[in-house]
Amino acid sequence: MGATSNASPAPLNSALSSFPSLKALKFTTKQQELLIRVSALALIYVLAFVVRLFSVLRYESMIHEFDPYFNYRTTLFLTKNGFSEFWNWFDSESWYPLGRIIGGTLYPGLMVTAALIHRILHFFSFAVHIREVCVLTAPFFASNTTLVAYFFGKEIWDSGAGLVAAALIAICPGYISRSVAGSYDNEGVAIFALLLTFYLFVKAVNTGSLAWSLASAFGYFYMVSAWGGYVFIINLVPLYVLVLLVTGRYSMRLYVAYNCMYVVGMLLAMQIRFVGFQHVQSGEHMAAMGVFFLLQVFYFLDWVKYILNDIKLFHSFLRITLTCAITVGVLALSIGTASGYISPWTGRFYSLLDPTYAKDHIPIIASVSEHQPTAWSSFMFDFHILLFLFPAGLYFCFKRLSDATIFVVMYGLTSMYFAGVMVRLILVAAPAMCLVSSIAVSATVKNLSSLVRAKSKSPQGSGKPLSGSKAAAKASADQSLPFQKNGAIALLLGALYLLCRYAIHCTWVTSEAYSSPSIVLAARGHGGGRVIFDDYREAYYWLRQNTPPDAKVMSWWDYGYQITAMGNRTVIVDNNTWNNTHIATVGRAMSSYEHEAYEIMLSLDVNYVLVVFGGVTGYSSDDINKFLWMVRIGGGVFPVIKEPDYLVNGEFRVDKGAAPKMLNCLMYKLCYYRFGEMTTEYGKPPGYDRVRGVEIGNKDIKLEYLEEAFTTSNWIVRIYKVKPPKNRW
Amino acid sequence: MAKGTNDAQLLIQSLRKAYASTPTSLKIIDLYVVYAVATALIQVAYMAMVGSFPFNSFLSGVLSCVGTAVLAVCLRIQVNKDNKEFKDLPPERAFADFVLCNLVLHLVIMNFLG
DSSP states (O other), X not given: OOSOSSOOSXXXXXXXXXXXXXXXXXXXXXXXXXXXXXXXXXXXXXXXXXXXXXXXXXXXXXXXXXXXXXXXXXXXXXXHHHHHHHHTOXXXXXXXXXXXETTTSSOTHHHHHHHHHHHHHHHTTOOOOHXXXXXXXXXXXXXXXXXXXXXXXXXXXXXXXHHHHHHHHHHOHHHHTTTSTTOOSHHHHHHHHHHHHHHHHHHHHHHXXXXXXXXXXXXXXXXXXXXXTHHHHHHHHHHHHHHHHHTTOOOHHHHXXXXXXXXXXXXXXXXXXXXXXXXXXXXXXXXXXXXHHHHHXXXXXXXXXXXXXXHHHHHHHHHHHHHHHHHHHHHHHHHHHHTTSSBOOOHHHHHHHSTTHHHHHOHHHHHOGGGSOOOHHHHHHHHTTHHHHHHHHHHHHHHTOOHXXXXXXXXXXXXXXXXXXXXXXXXXXXXXXXXXXXXXXXXXXXXXXXXXXXXXXXXXXXOOOOOOSSTTOOOOOOTXXXXXXXXXXXXXXXXXXXXXXXXXXXXXXXXXXXXXXXXSEEXXXXXXXXXXEOHHHHHHHHHHHHSOTTOEEEOOGGGHHHIIIIIOOEESOOTTOOOXXXXXXXXXXXXXXXXXXXXXXXXXXXXXXXXXXXXXXXXXXXXXXXXXXXXXXXXXXXXXXXXXXXXXXXXOOOSTTSOHHHHXXXXXXXXXXXXXXXXXSTTSOTTEETTTTXXXXXXXXXXXXXXXXXXXXXXXXXXXXXXXXXXXX | OHHHHHHHHHHHHHHHHHHHTSOHXXXXXXXXXXXXXXXXXXXXXXXXXXXOOXXXXXXXXXXXXXXXXXXXHHHHHHHOTTOGGGTTSOHHHHHHHHHHHHHHHHHHHHHHHO
């Protein structure tokens, strides 16, 4: 059912006849269509991979950001030491002195995938380093996602929609943002697993086959092993089953599909140590179990109704069963929730339902920039034309309602809600947007091109006015036939123009916004040439080469993963943020006076302190800008730290009018040590902070318990050595 | 009250009569389902008596019973000639799917048993 309907082989033949050697390759229409489809898919596959390679070409093949460094370190460990060591790994190099049970607190899917690819490549004698595999894992899986999107689109609508879906998702910025080369993070693999699970489940519902349902259970297992966002699947699928039951579209196929997927999927998911028994104990997974029992009761009643053939008797039976089932269900649920056996929704997911919850109760979740609500500009930036194609696609879905389109509509609507609550979840909405939009594009283009191809019939006396709008493009024979054809051609050109703008926008967005490694910064120098700041890696390698191997480094939790991965030193807190009190201790140390902080640092055996300072270069994600979060998190556990102490009239200042506690706290001293003598900008006094835009208040800083160990060439990372306690005499 | 018991008796009788007409193959599958559910209930009763440690073993035991019961019901649905949706599905294919799913289920159970 592709775009070609009755295209005669004549044009192709005339072209072929000019190449006498190719005449033997006369294709039938069906074969031509297959060739076009396969080549289009191959090009889309390559495109999805290539568009994500900007940062590899501009900088080098390296891992970006913070979290991927932890994933890289664990993958390295896995390739060196094997799976059994990895699964039982206890890491004493982070969260000193607590350590971290890595084997039981991570999602192994990504690491196992990369290690597997690495092993396969080595088996075929491609001796690549694991780092290259890690860097290119996400683009590879993005290409695979386009294939799955094609099959999914084919399942929902037809192969034309599948092709458009594949093309749209290949370059969609919402997906690219977390799957560029170098972004070695769980989402790169998880979105592939998500779409695969959904596709296999919809296929199972459409065919009613146990084999497809088993495949979707395996897809679900892969998703659970890859990302914590699997909770979305285990809640969306039961919701979908419920909707089908309520709207009366239930069938035997639904029973087969859901039950096999739920039971086998749940068992498989419990094999991941990090997930554990959550499928039977956590409130977030109870919807699936509830729907499972509901399905059993529902279909049992359906079967009894079928064999009884008597309405009145069945009604009495129905009454008895329903009362029993409802009492048992409500009783079990209330006892479970009241006794605490069924744990309530955790803060991370509860803040999706109540967005104000995190700001009041859990400052660590609120402080992450990816967890903020989404602005309209982000939607436009990440989705472009998909934003208005999505409602159009919804219209087409409702016009031709089937089990599969209901699923895609529900997926689209729920994911759009969550994308509005948290910026990071735009990623989950991206495949849904692409699928639904592809239906709109494909259906419209097909209608328009059938209009263009319509053979001109003799005009009949129908007074239907010309409708040039997209939605009403019905090919009715009327007097204004040539005008209609021109209108259709114009609209087709318009659609082509829109899609071209989409492609241009996506490429521009990828190139400008989503290809920066975050660990290497670039800026324009005075002469317009590019200046690279490689300070982070400079500092980590200094740590690696100039400190004793058992040195402990205290820094804010953002840099923990990078310090352990590149500096190879023990850290106090890192990005896992599993222990809020430990982080609050570090926050308290950073915001106390130097002598108080020294007590805390001695108790934690800290040897070095690392801070990030952007005042010389104008780099705005430095520790002074994050300082208030340190105060809030520290103050959340230790009431001795009070946020108003650091503010002046509610304002955060670092110049002469700043609060005295701010001017003398450890973070201020460490960031601005010796900065008072530095001239950063022409025409400004020495000690001018380029990020805050003021001259600092306390220029004459003396450190009593620490000494400066290293400052990078652009002053971005500063490392201080903690002096051992003085001798008693 | 008498009407209630009368109703219940009538209900049970008509259920028995209607069920008697199902083919033997389906009755065998139903027996298997009943056996599996009974085993699950016995395990839950035992857990209530002796406590739930180790929880993974309890879960794997119960879920293997529930899982195989549910898969048997799916097999029954697919093999039942009265279901028009599965008219084109050969019963051999349905049984092969059933065996495959049970195989996967029990492999996972063996890993989870601990």
